[in-house]
Amino acid sequence: MSGNPSGGDPRPYDLIVIGGGMVGAAVAAALAPTPLRVAVVEARPPEGQPARDGRRVSALTAGSVRILRALGVWEQVRGGDTESIQGMVVWDGDHAGTIAFSAEEVGLESLGAMAPNAAIAGALQTATAEAEKVDWYCPAEWTALERGGDRAVLTLTVDGEPRCLSAPLVVGADGRDSALRAEAGIPTVGWSYGQSAVVAEIHPERPHRGRAFQRFLRGGPVALLPLSEGRSSLVWSVPRARAEGLLDLDDDAFADRLQRAFGPELGRLTVGGPRGAFPLRLEHAKRYVDRRVALVGDAAHAVHPLAGLGLNLGLRDAAQLAEVLAEAHLAGEDLGGEAVLGRYQRARRPDNWLVSAYTDGFHRLFANDSRVLGDLRSLGLGLVDRSGPLKKLLMRQGMGVLGAPNRLARGKPLGAG
């Protein structure tokens, strides 16, 4: 990964992306075929980045697979350990309501795919490291941001060496606790869910047949998502104190608790690898843009993982921002100007707000003890399950194939004819 050879005048770029995780790297990969020069500033060395955590896998929607294909990295991701998602079964732990979705119902080959975060991040980072107009600064720490009339200047240290970069726009892809967001004074709305998501690889006795399973319990949902060779990926949201207790158990005792929570749907469950726990928060930036600054991914919106949509939303942000910037460049506009940033924000806010609101709503609805609400939940799930059009609408929205998608979401790279 390259650095700035001179410590003198700020090195000029068209765009500086802070955070080279999956979303930041996707912004750089999307712009790689365009004439724009991009700097990616990543704090941690590759092996220490959150996206390289070997325990983490993500459910990618069909829309995200299309974006990754347009970025030229999907074949590499798919060549690793992926599994297509053919269906989804969701049920209420205490009541009878069940809803089932299948790819067939919406006329798609699959609803999406499960892929290791390390493979997605690795493919994007390799593609951009090889790109002529993308420079990586990694591991790097930025220490100051000055936002002037027509450019922003970022001061950083790379391997202890001071560097200075400038660009008309700085993009914050630095995750849920974004330091760039704080520096730009962008407020957020959000709250802790008081839960952690416990993750692990699970080996179920019965075949999952490409289906994702999610059971809603009062303490939080427990999901088993399909992996290759009959394995499943566990995402079990539980009150924070309980998560610590679950991590301390030995594999057999943990499998026993999990079995009681999930039920008999996939037969006997055994644990296949190390466990981890991630504290859950909702965090939504009140605006995604400020003077010479734009936010993407978790820096703009972190959601509860119950719908497996956080990364998918981030990839949609990356695709949208890259398209807006590529078009603005062709039109000779100021990339960090209000008009350009406003177009990005207007395009992404409705989708991100909708998903944040319904994942939060689902969490509250199912975390509630009330018997009346419990009956309504069962009724609601049953009604949606039987209502073809509403169910299809929900599925298409979640998959990111609703509305007028941008160029990358239609599977077309930027910079191509």
Ligand SMILES: Cc1cc2nc3c(=O)[nH]c(=O)nc-3n(C[C@H](O)[C@H](O)[C@H](O)COP(=O)(O)OP(=O)(O)OC[C@H]3O[C@@H](n4cnc5c(N)ncnc54)[C@H](O)[C@@H]3O)c2cc1C
């Ligand atoms: C248990 C769990 C399961 C999930 N499952 C799914 C799923 O199935 N599907 C899905 O779509 N989403 C899922 N998500 C959400 C998804 O993981 C996130 O939305 C996604 O990782 C966000 O990516 P990001 O690149 O925006 O941020 P991050 O992954 O947080 O990356 C931020 C990057 O910025 C770097 N950085 C931070 N600060 C600085 C700094 N000051 N300077 C330079 N670099 C910096 C970090 O090192 C990191 O590399 C899940 C989340 C959890 C917790």
